[in-house]
Amino acid sequence: MTTAKTILEVQNLKKYYSSSKGLFTSLRKTTNFIPAVDDVSFYIKENETMGLVGETGCGKTTIGKTVLKLTPPTAGRILYDGKDITGLSQAGFRPYRKQMQMIFQDLDAALNPKMRIRSILKEALTVHERPSDAQVDRRIAELLEMVNLKKGKLNNFPGELSGGEKRRVGIARSLAVDPRFVVADEPTSALDVSIQAQVVNLLRDLQQRLKLSYLFISHDLRVVELISHKVAVMYLGQIVEMGMAGKIASAPRHPYTAVLWSSLVDKTTGEGKSVVSDLEGQHWGVFDFERPTTGCRFAPRCPVYEVKGRPPFCTNPGTPPELHRVGEAHMVRCHYPLQ
Numbered sequence: 162m163t164t165a166k167t168i169l170e171v172q173n174l175k176k177y178y179s180s181s182k183g184l185f186t187s188l189r190k191t192t193n194f195i196p197a198v199d200d201v202s203f204y205i206k207e208n209e210t211m212g213l214v215g216e217t218g219c220g221k222t223t224i225g226k227t228v229l230k231l232t233p234p235t236a237g238r239i240l241y242d243g244k245d246i247t248g249l250s251q252a253g254f255r256p257y258r259k260q261m262q263m264i265f266q267d268l269d270a271a272l273n274p275k276m277r278i279r280s281i282l283k284e285a286l287t288v289h290e291r292p293s294d295a296q297v298d299r300r301i302a303e304l305l306e307m308v309n310l311k312k313g314k315l316n317n318f319p320g321e322l323s324g325g326e327k328r329r330v331g332i333a334r335s336l337a338v339d340p341r342f343v344v345a346d347e348p349t350s351a352l353d354v355s356i357q358a359q360v361v362n363l364l365r366d367l368q369q370r371l372k373l374s375y376l377f378i379s380h381d382l383r384v385v386e387l388i389s390h391k392v393a394v395m396y397l398g399q400i401v402e403m404g405m406a407g408k409i410a411s412a413p414r415h416p417y418t419a420v421l422w423s424s425l426v427d428k429t430t431g432e433g434k435s436v437v438s439d440l441e442g443q444h445w446g447v448f449d450f451e452r453p454t455t456g457c458r459f460a461p462r463c464p465v466y467e468v469k470g471r472p473p474f475c476t477n478p479g480t481p482p483e484l485h486r487v488g489e490a491h492m493v494r495c496h497y498p499l500q
């Protein structure tokens with residue numbers, strides 16, 4: 162399934178955004194920080210897919226963008242193919258830029274509505290190189306074949322395509338420069354279930370054909386489980402569970418992962434309740450970089466915490482749960498993992 166070589170390694174990654182929201186904040190003249198990504202570590206091997214799952218605002222896109230150096234980290238290290246790329250300048254990063262691509266979450270923002278599909282793909286092909294017109298035409302034909310799009314669509318504008326077709330254009334554009342590592346950010350969102358399956362199958366086929374490695378981001382655990390070899394579950398900026406996809410699906414150990422599954426079940430029966438959370442909704446106050454947690458972040462919503470009679474161990478600032486091993490390649494951030 163996987164080769165031995167690690168293509169991407171992320172060590173203790175932090176990304177804090179300053180939040181200037183609120184009158185109180187501006188009067189106090191202090192800065193509030195949102196720990197969008199808070200000490201996240203993982204690695205992805207060649208030809209492997211790691212799924213990153215969690216509710217809106219938990220920090221998934223921020224990880225993707227930081228890894229691709231589209232935004233600088235607050236702390237931590239990013240290693241690509243064994244090389245520390247964290248501190249590279251834009252010029253120093255140029256050789257890697259081609260190899261590391263993103264399929265963007267917001268396609269309407271990412272695909273220029275005034276450009277025809279042919280021009281969008283041509284632009285991607287000519288960012289790093291100056292191919293001849295004949296080479297461009299040949300490569301565009303290849304890309305269309307790869308993502309299963311009809312040639313006739315080249316003359317269309319993005320607004321004239323279906324959601325699934327737009328996704329395929331987004332994928333083709335990311336593949337234009339022949340990357341080795343791709344961050345696929347919510348590539349199935351806002352699509353019908355049958356089209357979601359087509360996009361997942363396409364990405365899987367492309368992985369085999371082009372030997373790609375993926376960081377696959379989604380809020381939907383079912384989709385993540387379909388395509389990923391391993392899965393990291395995020396809650397409010399932290400990884401709370403990480404392991405092989407089958408284990409995360411069949412035997413989740415963190416209460417949040419179990420809640421994520423049950424909320425999916427609710428959704429399929431049409432009785433879904435909102436499980437949306439937002440970091441900005443939390444009362445972080447003035448963020449303390451030295452002691453950034455006040456116990457378990459999931460406690461206010463944790464069913465196990467309630468069942469156990471709200472043990473202080475869970476919420477004590479001195480005993481925040483650490484990510485620890487509970488089985489082979491299986492890590493959980495919880496004092497009372499599910500059995």
Ligand SMILES: Nc1ncnc2c1ncn2[C@@H]1O[C@H](COP(=O)(O)OP(=O)(O)OP(=O)(O)O)[C@@H](O)[C@H]1O
Nearest residue numbers: 178197216217218219220221222223380439440441
């Ligand atoms: N440029 C920014 N400035 C300030 N805060 C930001 C910025 N980008 C993201 N955030 C905040 O960081 C947190 C994480 O955002 P992020 O977009 O990474 O979440 P996400 O998991 O991708 O969510 P979604 O599922 O909605 O795409 C959120 O609270 C968000 O409001």
Ligand code: SF4
Nearest residue numbers: 457460463475495496
């Ligand atoms: S540490 Fe306590 S509050 Fe946090 S997830 Fe585990 S049981 Fe729930």
Ligand SMILES: [Mg+2]
Nearest residue numbers: 221222223266
């Ligand atoms: Mg996102």
